[in-house]
Amino acid sequence: MSRDLATTLTNFVNPRGQEVIQNAGKAGTSHGQYINELKWQHYSQHIAANGSDIHERKCPAWEGGRRAHAIG
Numbered sequence: 001m002s003r004d005l006a007t008t009l010t011n012f013v014n015p016r017g018q019e020v021i022q023n024a025g026k027a028g029t030s031h032g033q034y035i036n037e038l039k040w041q042h043y044s045q046h047i048a049a050n051g052s053d054i055h056e057r058k059c060p061a062w063e064g065g066r067r068a069h070a071i072g
Contacts, residue, residue: 008036008051017041018054028052
């Protein structure tokens with residue numbers, strides 16, 4: 001089992017303030033990945049990311065991230 005498994009669990013918040021809302025139950029764009037719904041604690045819009053890409057996602061409001069992956 002990967003020691004990074006907790007980073008995709010619901011309600012996990014990483015040091016950048018990204019919170020995992022839920023696993024969307026859909027295959028991701030990378031091999032063996034699933035889409036996770038995320039939000040930043042200071043930004044209400046939810047985005048989608050592969051589990052392996054969460055750490056690469058940037059907040060659209062604060063870090064110039066793309067809005068194209070928005071869920072809601």
